[in-house]
Amino acid sequence: MSRPILYSFRRCPYAMRARCAIVTSGISVEHREVMLRDKPAAMLAASPKGSVPVLVLADGQVIDESWDIMLWALRQHDPQGWLGKDGLYAQAALPWVHENDTGFKRALDRYKYPERFPEHPQEAYRAMGEAFLQRLEQRLTVTPYLLGNTLSVADAALLPFVRQFSAVDSDWFASAPYPKLRAWLERFTSSELFAQVMQKTPVWQHV
Template sequence: MAEIKIYSAVVCPYAHRSRLVLQEKGIDFDLIEINLQNKPEGFTNISPYGKVPALVHGENRVWESAVINEYLNEVFPNPPLLPNNPIDKAQARIWIDFANTRFVPAFSTLLRSPEIEQQEAAKQELYKHLEFIEKEAFGKLSGEGPYWFGESVSLVDFTFYPWFERWPALKHYRGFGVPEEFARIRQWKKAIKQRESVVAIANSKEFYIERYARFATPVAA
């Protein structure tokens, strides 16, 4: 039995984040898959919010993906997934907050909204966020490197990536792919997609298209 247990759901992008960090750090863990439509009795004793991911490390419980990932990075410091420099570390936390409070809500609104007007507004919002990432992250932080902070992969990369792996569902159901003009974002996606940690737990685009069918209907031809 591994020292770490992670409670996850394969379709959940938040749980995907923490599984990526565990993979990247080479941490041995037990994976407990939770059916979010039929949660086991007593699950809130592990995850008080009743959500995944939740982490058990010995006697310790941690929940919320961004908090879990920082915890893992501190307890298992190698390889480091946050910059050492205080201002760069602050920038990383700003981008993680940006993902949680701006990027992910726009993605989810576009996928889940039944009204065309809501979808169009969400497309504009998501485009704006992609433009901001292209200019402020890859235009200023990354230099010539493929990742958010250049040559070294970080928690920020793993914070955003699960939604990009699910992007084919957004394109299929809402007709919105990652625009060609965001070349650096597209290069980043290609680079991170090839990492061993990502490949190890990747799912196909068909998987997400099928799993997200209940949230959306296909774009009319």
């Protein structure tokens, strides 16, 4: 039986969250690393919207939303209990994922590329994103991870985006009033999971 095919881009936070779940599940996939400026025809045929990640299952079914890929992988095998008993963590993660993927991602894009959005200075976009960081910091003062004492699907879904935000101005982030958030991010970026997820893969050579 052929393996599922994952079209991915190493630095994309959506693709990173999908790879986190796939690696944790232990499911073997054919990883096709793509360049977003040269999207392969096979990927576009599977998912015309042209964004990563895209997972093509052995039966031809296509899953092209990162959260859905996470759920698919972990429902096959969830050795770390990321979904929680009866999927409770997955349900509890939804408000966090929604806020991350809407307001925070919008602020992140503008903070990272202020030249594309000259309506406001970069600091204003950072302040927009900080509203979410403050909520995360408050939550992480209660438990070391968003939903308890261990990493869950909620953390894995958000951490790649917070990492990207922190990297825009690492000096600012290092001194910002978010010690719990920094510790949470550091545990992730120093983990074996992160090392596996961020392994460099040659770009898939398509015809």
